[in-house]
Amino acid sequence: MKALIAVFTVAMLTVNGSQAQKIWTEADPNYTVDNLKRTRDELIRETENLSDAQWHFHEAPDRWSIAEVVEHLALWEIIWAREISMGNRSTPRPDLIATSSPDSYYHDFIMENKAHVSPDFSRPTGFIQGKNNLIFFTRLRNQAIGFADTTQADMRVQFELTATKYPRNMHQVYIYQWGHVDRHMRQIRKIKAHPNYPKETATN
Structure with missing residues (x-):
């Protein structure tokens, strides 16, 4: 009986020790939530007063x-949410940290100037009118913020693509998520800078 108690005590200490060694530290969720909010707010500021002609130019x-760009961003919010959900259901893999790509790899990729080809499942339909695209995006992004702000998961040991050469953890998926908006903000500003872009904004 004493031996059983001793084994149980060691096991509990091991569990508590692993919890104390959580790799997704307080700075990481703060950084993630701050950037999710920042990119949401920048997109809102850039588009909330557009006229119908400006949305669909x-x-x-x-x-x-711009309407299609924002629809594309909203579709990816669904995809990111699924990736985060699936990644958090997997067995933690701290052993992959040493050999996986650094955070900078994902940030540099999502922000590179080279054109990316959108997969078919994330191409905008064009069916959603004007500001409804922003509402679509914002509701999904707010859900993502709520989850990132409250989850107790260690996002740096929850991986996806573990059978490939390039597994990525959920913190890195978040870098893609908020970086994707930064990337397309450049596209939106480019559209607005076009000489034929309509000048009138929406009237309240």
């Missing part, structure tokens, strides 16, 4: 309008 027939 195309630089060229094959270029997305």
Whole structure:
């Protein structure tokens, strides 16, 4: 009986020790939530007063309008949420930390100037009108912020793509999530700088 108690005590100390060694420290969720909020707010400021003509202006027939860019961002919010959910259901893999790519790899990739090709499942439909795209995005982003702000999961040991050469942890998925908005903010500002972009804004 004493031996059993001793084993149980060691096990509890091990569990408590692993909790004390949580790798996703307080600075990480703060950084994540701050950037999720920052990019949400910047997108709102950039688009909330657009007129219908401004929302749906195309630089060229094959270029997305601002409405389509924001719809694309909203679709990716759904995809990021699924990745976070699936990653958190997996077995923690702290052993992958030493060999996985650093955070800077993901930030540099999402912010590079090179054009990225959107997969078919995240291409905008164009069916959503104007500001409804912003409402769509904002509701999803607020859900993401709420989860990131309250989760007790250690996002640096929860990985996806573990069978590949490039597994990434959930903190790095968050870098993609908020960085994706930063990336497309450049696109929105480019659209607004076009000489034929409508000048009138929405009237309240």
